[in-house]
Structure formats: C-alpha cells, structure tokens
Amino acid sequence: MLxxxxxxxxxxxxxIRRLQTSNQQGWDVPTAIHLDxxxxxxPKNIPLIESNIKSxxxxxxxxxxxxxxxxxxxxxxxxxxxEEVKGLFNEECRLIPNSTxxxxxxxxxxxxxxxxIGAKRKFDFPHKEFSEIGKRLNLVRTEQLGxxxxxxxxxxxxxxxELEQALIRCFVGDLIKNNFQLxxxxxxxxxxxxxxxxxxxxxxxxxxxxxxxxxxxxxLCLSGTSELALAGYLANQLIDxxxxxxxxxxxxxxxxxxxxxxxxxxxxFRVHEFTKVEMFVVSTPQxxxxxxxxxxxxxxxxxxxxxxxxxxxxxxxxDLGAPAYRxxxxxxxxxxxxxxxxxxxxxxCTDYQSRRLNIRYKDxxxxxxxxxxxxxxxxxxxxxxxxxxxxxxxxxxTVVIPEMLRxxxxxxxxxxxxxxxxxxxxxxxxx
Amino acid sequence: xxxxxxxxxxxxxxxFSSALYITRDKAQKNFAVLTPIIDFDEQLKQKDRLIENxxxxxxxxxxxxxxERWDFFKNIENKKxxxxxxxxxxxxxITRLMxxxxxxxxxxxxxxxxxxxKVVKEDLKSLRSMSSEVEEEIVLQVLNxxxxxHKKTPLDKECEVFSYLEKIESTSESHLxxxxxxxxxxxxxxxHCYLKSDAALxxxxxxxxxxxxLLNLNYTQFSNCDFVRSVVVEGCGSNPWLDxxxxxxxxxxxxxxxxxxxxxxxSGASSLYSFMAYFTKHCLESSHLPIKAFCLGRNxxxxxxxxxxxxxxxxxxxxxxxxxxxxxxxxxxETVLNEAIALYKQLGFHFRIVLVAANKLxxxxxxxxxxxxxxxxxxxxxxxxxxxxxxxxxxxxxxxxYNDGKNRKYPYVVNGSLMNIHKVVGCLLExxxxxxxxxxxxxxxxxxx
Numbered sequence: 001m002l003x004x005x006x007x008x009x010x011x012x013x014x015x016i017r018r019l020q021t022s023n024q025q026g027w028d029v030p031t032a033i034h035l036d037x038x039x040x041x042x043p044k045n046i047p048l049i050e051s052n053i054k055s056x057x058x059x060x061x062x063x064x065x066x067x068x069x070x071x072x073x074x075x076x077x078x079x080x081x082x083e084e085v086k087g088l089f090n091e092e093c094r095l096i097p098n099s100t101x102x103x104x105x106x107x108x109x110x111x112x113x114x115x116x117i118g119a120k121r122k123f124d125f126p127h128k129e130f131s132e133i134g135k136r137l138n139l140v141r142t143e144q145l146g147x148x149x150x151x152x153x154x155x156x157x158x159x160x161x162e163l164e165q166a167l168i169r170c171f172v173g174d175l176i177k178n179n180f181q182l183x184x185x186x187x188x189x190x191x192x193x194x195x196x197x198x199x200x201x202x203x204x205x206x207x208x209x210x211x212x213x214x215x216x217x218x219x220l221c222l223s224g225t226s227e228l229a230l231a232g233y234l235a236n237q238l239i240d241x242x243x244x245x246x247x248x249x250x251x252x253x254x255x256x257x258x259x260x261x262x263x264x265x266x267x268x269f270r271v272h273e274f275t276k277v278e279m280f281v282v283s284t285p286q287x288x289x290x291x292x293x294x295x296x297x298x299x300x301x302x303x304x305x306x307x308x309x310x311x312x313x314x315x316x317x318x319d320l321g322a323p324a325y326r327x328x329x330x331x332x333x334x335x336x337x338x339x340x341x342x343x344x345x346x347x348x349c350t351d352y353q354s355r356r357l358n359i360r361y362k363d364x365x366x367x368x369x370x371x372x373x374x375x376x377x378x379x380x381x382x383x384x385x386x387x388x389x390x391x392x393x394x395x396x397x398t399v400v401i402p403e404m405l406r407x408x409x410x411x412x413x414x415x416x417x418x419x420x421x422x423x424x425x426x427x428x429x430x431x
Numbered sequence: 432x433x434x435x436x437x438x439x440x441x442x443x444x445x446x447f448s449s450a451l452y453i454t455r456d457k458a459q460k461n462f463a464v465l466t467p468i469i470d471f472d473e474q475l476k477q478k479d480r481l482i483e484n485x486x487x488x489x490x491x492x493x494x495x496x497x498x499e500r501w502d503f504f505k506n507i508e509n510k511k512x513x514x515x516x517x518x519x520x521x522x523x524x525i526t527r528l529m530x531x532x533x534x535x536x537x538x539x540x541x542x543x544x545x546x547x548x549k550v551v552k553e554d555l556k557s558l559r560s561m562s563s564e565v566e567e568e569i570v571l572q573v574l575n576x577x578x579x580x581h582k583k584t585p586l587d588k589e590c591e592v593f594s595y596l597e598k599i600e601s602t603s604e605s606h607l608x609x610x611x612x613x614x615x616x617x618x619x620x621x622x623h624c625y626l627k628s629d630a631a632l633x634x635x636x637x638x639x640x641x642x643x644x645l646l647n648l649n650y651t652q653f654s655n656c657d658f659v660r661s662v663v664v665e666g667c668g669s670n671p672w673l674d675x676x677x678x679x680x681x682x683x684x685x686x687x688x689x690x691x692x693x694x695x696x697x698s699g700a701s702s703l704y705s706f707m708a709y710f711t712k713h714c715l716e717s718s719h720l721p722i723k724a725f726c727l728g729r730n731x732x733x734x735x736x737x738x739x740x741x742x743x744x745x746x747x748x749x750x751x752x753x754x755x756x757x758x759x760x761x762x763x764x765e766t767v768l769n770e771a772i773a774l775y776k777q778l779g780f781h782f783r784i785v786l787v788a789a790n791k792l793x794x795x796x797x798x799x800x801x802x803x804x805x806x807x808x809x810x811x812x813x814x815x816x817x818x819x820x821x822x823x824x825x826x827x828x829x830x831x832x833y834n835d836g837k838n839r840k841y842p843y844v845v846n847g848s849l850m851n852i853h854k855v856v857g858c859l860l861e862x863x864x865x866x867x868x869x870x871x872x873x874x875x876x877x878x879x880x
Binding site: 026144148158159161165172181182183206210211212426427 | 462464465617619620622623624625626627628630631632634635638639642643646649651652653654655656657658659660662663674679680681682684693694695697700705708709710711712713714715716719722726727728729731733746747749830832879880
C-alpha cells in the first residue's frame with residue numbers, strides 16, 4: 001500500500017487555461033487545466049462532443065470553444081484583444097463536461113435501476129415519519145432555529161446523536177479494514193480547489209458558501225464534500241503506478257447552500273450542514289471502471305448490514321453533473337414519507353479532476369499520465385438517519401438499533417424517549 | 432419646551448451595529464429576535480466591586496462615564512414618558528371638548544389644545560429619532576461590561592490547581608518538524624491542515640474515547656449546528672462587527688436580505704455559540720436542571736497572528752465541547768475539575784490545570800479553568816482544553832431561563848472544550864518524541880476503530 005506522504009510533487013508544465021483565482025492561501029494548486037487538446041480541438045470529434053453535451057443537458061458549446069481556440073492561437077499575447085478572448089475561452093472550457101460512459105448514453109432521461117436490495121417493510125401499525133418520531137422521542141430539534149442558527153438547521157439529541165457517532169465509527173472502521181487511509185481534512189478551501197473539482201461557486205445557482213470577502217481573505221469557500229479536500233490534497237502530485245489504486249477516506253462536515261421547498265424534501269432531508277464519511281480513490285484509467293463497481297459493492301454491503309431497503313441506480317447523462325463519467329446513486333426506502341431518497345452515490349470522474357489538479361502517475365514505461373479519480377459516499381448522516389429510523393420504528397414508538405451498531409451504542413437495543421433532554425418552551429415576548 | 436433643555440452630543444454617523452439589541456429605528460428593517468436583560472441599575476448597587484473587576488481585567492472602561500451616559504439615557508426616557516403621557520391625555524380632552532362646540536371660548540380653547548398636541552407630537556418625534564442613537568450607544572456599552580468575577584478567579588496571576596506526572600524539561604524540535612518526519616501532517620496554513628496516518632487515527636480515537644467516557648459520566652450527547660447567527664455571537668459576548676471577532680462570517684447567498692444585521696457565522700458544533708443557540712429564548716422547568724451535555728465537533732476560529740506555523744493556532748480543530756446549565760448560584764467547579772482530571776489521567780500523559788488570572792479572561796467569563804500541556808519546543812505550557820464559568824451572564828443576554836414557582840430565573844452556564852485534539856497532537860508529538868514513544872498508546876488504539 002502507498003503511504004500518502006511518499007508522493008512526489010510535480011512541477012507544472014506548459015498549460016493552456018488559467019483558473020480564475022486571486023487567492024490560493026499557500027496551496028500548491030495548478031494555475032491551469034491540462035486540456036485534452038487532441039480530443040477537444042479535433043474537428044472530427046465535434047459531433048460526438050456536441051451529442052454528449054446535449055444528452056447531459058450541459059451549457060457547453062464545443063463549436064464556440066474551437067473557434068475561440070483558433071482565434072487565441074492566432075493572437076499574440078501582446079494584442080489588445082488577447083486577454084478578452086482568453087477570458088471567454090476559459091469560461092467556455094469550464095462549461096464542457098466530462099465524456100459519458102457508453103452504456104449510460106443509451107438511458108435517455110431516466111436512470112437504470114440496477115437492482116433492489118431488501119424489500120419494503122410492511123407495517124402492521126400506522127407507521128410514522130422521521131420528524132414525528134424524532135419529536136415524540138425528543139431526538140431532534142428543527143423548530144425555532146432560523147433566527148439563531150440559520151434556515152433548515154437541526155440539532156440531533158441524545159441517542160440520535162449517539163447513533164450518528166455509531167454510524168461514523170462503524171463506517172470508518174469498515175473502510176480502514178478495507179485498506180482506506182484515513183485523513184482529517186480542512187473544511188474551508190480555496191475557490192480554485194472547489195472549481196477544479198467541477199463545482200460552481202458563483203452566481204444565483206451556486207451551492208457553495210463563501211467567507212465574507214469584506215472581512216476575511218477573498219476566495220475561501222466552505223467545502224460541500226471532503227472529496228474536494230482529498231482531491232486538493234493530491235494536487236500536483238506524481239504517483240508511481242504500482243501504488244495505485246490509492247484509497248483515501250475522511251469524516252467531515254459538509255456545507256451546502258442549496259435550497260429546497262418541495263414537500264418531499266422537508267425536515268432534515270435537504271440541509272445546509274451535515275457530517276459525511278467519504279471515500280476517494282485514485283487509479284489508472286484501466287482500473288477505474290472496475291473500482292467504481294467495487295465502491296458500489298462496498299456501499300451495498302454496508303447498507304445491507306443496516307437492514308434497510310434500497311435501490312441502486314445507474315444515473316442518466318443529465319444527472320451526472322460536469323465531472324462524472326458514470327455515477328451510481330443509492331436510494332433508500334423511507335417508509336414514513338413513502339419515497340426512495342438518495343442516501344449515497346459514487347462516481348467515476350476519470351481524468352476530469354486530475355487534469356484540473358494535475359494529479360499524475362508514472363506508468364511502467366516511465367511515462368506520466370493523468371490518474372482517474374473516483375469518489376463515493378460511505379455514509380451521509382441525515383438521510384441515512386431518516387431511512388434507519390423510519391424503517392426500524394416499532395409499534396410502541398421506540399426504534400430498534402441495527403445489530404452492527406449496538407456495540408457502539410452501549411449495547412442498547414432500542415432508542416427510547418430521551419428524558420435527559422429538557423422540554424423547551426419558546427419565550428414569545430421579546431423580553 | 433422641556434425637551435429643548437437637553438444637551439447631548441449628536442452622533443452623525445451610527446457607529447454601532449447590533450443584532451442583539453435592535454433599537455426602534457432599526458426594527459423596521461431588522462427582526463428583533465429578543466431583547467437582552469439589562470440590569471445595570473442592579474449592577475450599580477455594587478459599583479465598587481464592578482470597578483475592581485474592570486481594574487483586575489485591565490479593561491479600558493471608565494464606569495463613571497458609562498454611568499453618566501446611562502443616566503442621560505434614562506433622563507431622555509423619562510422625558511419621552513412624560514411627553515407620551517401628555518399626548519395620551521390631550522387626545523381625550525380635545526375629543527370631549529369637540530362634543531360641545533357651543534361652549535364659551537371653544538375656538539380659543541380648541542386651538543390652544545391642538546397646538547399643544549402638535550408641539551408634543553413634534554417633540555416626541557424628534558426625541559424618538561435622536562433617542563435611538565443614544566439608546567444604542569449606551570446599551571451596547573452596558574452590554575459590553577464584563578461578567579462579575581468568580582470568587583476563585585485569581586486577581587494577579589494564574590493559580591495551578593492540579594498537575595499530573597512530571598513534565599520533561601528537555602527541548603525538542605517543533606511538532607511540525609517531527610510530524611513531517613513521521614508523515615503525520617500536511618500543513619498548508621492555519622486554515623488548511625491535514626492530519627494523516629496515526630495523527631488522523633489519534634483524532635478519531637480521542638473522539639471515540641471522550642464519547643464513551645462522557646456518556647459514562649451521564650453527559651447527554653448533542654450533535655449541534657456549525658452555523659450561528661450574529662445575535663447569538665453577540666449574546667455570548669463576542670462582537671461580530673469587530674475585525675478581531677473569533678467567528679467567521681459568511682457572505683450572503685442567493686441575495687438573501689443583504690442588509691440583515693443578523694448574519695450567518697461559522698463557529699463549529701462544539702463551540703459555546705452553538706450550545707447557547709439551542710437554549711436561546713427558551714424556558715424550561717427547574718426539574719430539568721442540571722443539564723449536562725457534550726458535542727464532538729469542529730471548532731472554527733479566526734486566526735490570531737502567529738510567527739511560526741503550528742498546530743496551536745489553527746482556524747479549524749476537532750474539539751470536545753461540553754455544556755452545563757445549573758440552577759441559579761450553583762457552583763460546580765469542583766465537580767467539573769474532578770471530571771476533567773479523571774478523563775485526562777486515564778490518557779497517561781503530563782498535564783496541569785490552572786485557574787486563569789482575571790486579566791486573561793474574556794469579558795463574558797467569570798472563571799476559566801485551563802487544561803494545559805507542555806510544549807517541549809516552546810518550553811511553555813499550551814492550553815489544550817478549558818472550561819469557562821459564565822454564571823447567569825449569557826442566559827440573561829440570550830433569554831435562557833427556567834421557572835422557579837412563579838419566578839423566572841436564569842441558569843448558571845458552564846461551557847468549554849475539554850480538548851482541542853489538534854493542540855494535543857502538537858504537544859504529544861513533542862513530549863513523545865523525546866521519550867521515543869508512539870502517538871497512539873494502548874488505550875487509544877482500542878478506540879481507533
């Protein structure tokens with residue numbers, strides 16, 4: 001196994017596109033994307049790339065990008081219009097998504113259901129929704145918090161907080177047994193890293209929180225997933241082929257500015273902050289398809305052990321975002337709200353991120369190539385809690401703790417009403 | 432008119448902003464979440480003690496000036512009260528008079544009264560517009576006064592109350608140098624630091640250790656929010672409007688109410704702010720006290736200038752936050768001290784506990800118990816954990832109370848981070864390097880996974 005401190009630093013070579021950043025905060029991050037020029041700027045590939053962009057419902061325009069490329073190559077850096085054209089070229093580069101796995105191309109707009117695991121639990125009593133169970137057992141607080149901790153915030157209390165830690169402990173333990181190396185990661189990252197991983201950090205639709213640049217250094221974002229910090233960790237690194245696949249994992253807080261007002265996403269289904277155990281794997285291009293399957297199998301095993309019912313979906317092109325070449329989602333059955341809700345996903349990003357972060361490996365012939373990166377959610381707390389609590393609720397109002405978590409919860413078998421959590425009464429008057 | 436006799440300094444530009452105390456003029460644009468309890472008159476009954484407190488803390492506050500401004504504010508409030516009362520009395524008189532237009536001198540009387548009412552209204556309006564500025568200035572000054580000092584807080588220098596095992600006096604390389612040799616840390620800046628290998632396992636193991644032990648000590652586990660709003664930050668005694676405020680401020684997203692004074696901050700789930708947010712503006716039954724809670728989570732603080740890279744000055748750390756709320760005037764220093772000692776002793780390394788001197792306290796703290804380890808590189812002790820005692824200072828500011836019969840009372844609050852794991856990694860790397868020991872000992876290995 002490769003120990004991550006044995007990585008070498010690569011000095012960036014001639015690159016084309018400069019990333020938009022003003023502040024790298026001491027990070028050794030490439031200032032340009034290593035574009036696959038042979039592919040992108042070969043006119044014969046334009047119809048294929050165009051078809052990919054269309055099926056992914058992406059905003060990219062490959063013809064415009066080619067035009068700008070030609071224009072830029074004819075301009076001298078001292079020309080007045082050079083910087084302007086370069087800016088437009090950079091912007092268009094950002095909009096071109098990764099290519100798509102050929103199998104997925106055929107799916108149209110709908111995901112392919114790969115398999116169902118377990119079955120929907122049949123209840124012989126009127127079963128409840130998470131928020132109702134949480135409230136009755138005094139396990140969660142979501143009310144009267146907007147003015148104090150922000151919209152859609154929540155506190156997990158007593159045994160629910162214990163359950164969160166038990167899940168983290170159980171999943172991290174499993175990953176370490178499977179030769180993942182644990183890293184403790186920063187949650188505040190430079191904008192460059194976040195954008196290099198394919199996330200939009202600006203504009204109305206951005207899902208990324210930014211520190212106030214009037215108070216703090218500019219271009220610092222809150223990480224939405226530790227995939228970003230793990231990918232950033234490897235920026236400008238050269239890895240020997242024999243050391244791949246390199247398997248990393250971490251536990252972190254994730255911050256997402258996304259909003260939702262749909263009824264299905266009520267309660268703690270879509271929140272602005274949560275804890276997540278993440279897997280991140282670096283491989284050769286030859287290994288990545290197979291590794292994606294391994295990650296998915298590992299996720300399936302763990303969720304099966306929690307005794308929840310779920311479906312595995314191979315996601316269609318338009319659900320892949322910009323970086324993924326292929327993505328599986330795992331949707332768990334949430335009997336209280338009568339839906340399948342996404343609790344986990346895993347993606348093969350091929351060389352999309354490694355070209356932006358300059359992560360390479362040296363093959364057996366000594367040639368430097370870009371690695372493939374893959375990521376997967378081992379355990380994202382809030383939605384996993386919804387599925388667990390709703391699935392394992394009992395007629396008496398208590399909740400059975402899955403067998404494999406009990407040793408991390410003082411050998412308790414059930415979650416009961418939390419008597420040590422005080423009942424709070426809102427003070428309605430201002431004084 | 433009475434009001435023209437007032438002499439006060441006009442503040443042309445509002446230099447003060449607060450999400451905790453929203454004056455009438457700002458309330459139209461900003462939702463006032465609550466109004467903190469201001470009991471300055473009560474505090475003034477022990478003025479000498481307060482002056483000594485300010486002196487011991489070495490704060491640049493002249494209490495006499497504050498009192499002068501307070502009296503002036505109260506004077507304005509009295510005048511406002513008189514004008515409001517006059518206005519409310521004039522209304523019915525005019526209405527009554529209007530019912531009898533045939534009365535002798537009706538025209539003269541009614542014009543006189545109407546003119547009087549008009550003048551009163553105008554005076555009131557101008558007084559109100561000015562009084563908000565005076566009110567905000569003085570109330571924020573009063574809110575900025577320190578908590579009273581706990582009787583155990585040393586006035587001149589820190590006081591060691593416990594020490595376990597002997598410190599190693601030898602000098603070591605810095606923990607970052609050692610960590611680099613061992614491949615334990617990737618340090619980029621105080622904002623960006625990775626723990627790797629045994630250091631990452633140490634972090635998890637320590638969290639798992641405290642998790643189990645605190646549950647055994649009957650603490651209730653909380654999983655808190657990492658975000659808090661300005662009102663909570665201010666309520667806890669920090670000023671989010673100052674450059675040196677310890678919490679991070681987020682940029683407004685999606686153009687959401689850009690003028691809002693109640694901004695979103697990142698403080699971390701294990702922080703005081705997050706615990707206090709939970710109880711803010713809420714009341715509970717006295718039978719629920721004491722509350723003993725803990726939270727394993729992040730702590731985010733803005734950087735303090737530091738000459739060299741170190742784990743002792745990170746912006747992000749993993750902490751073991753504890754929170755205790757007790758009945759009014761209950762002192763649990765001994766209990767908390769003994770619990771901290773027991774939790775640390777099992778880990779098998781040298782530490783000491785000191786009570787921090789008054790001039791090292793934050794304004795909101797009444798007493799601070801500091802858990803320290805020795806840095807063999809700096810050759811000085813480093814605070815790796817602390818427990819602060821706030822009495823009812825925070826609960827009064829953030830309206831956290833309990834019912835005692837028909838009386839409303841304010842719990843005494845204790846909060847701290849039993850351990851900043853990153854700082855402990857720093858100290859232990861230096862301690863253990865000299866003894867050629869591993870970071871993970873047998874006890875922690877059991878908790879690693």
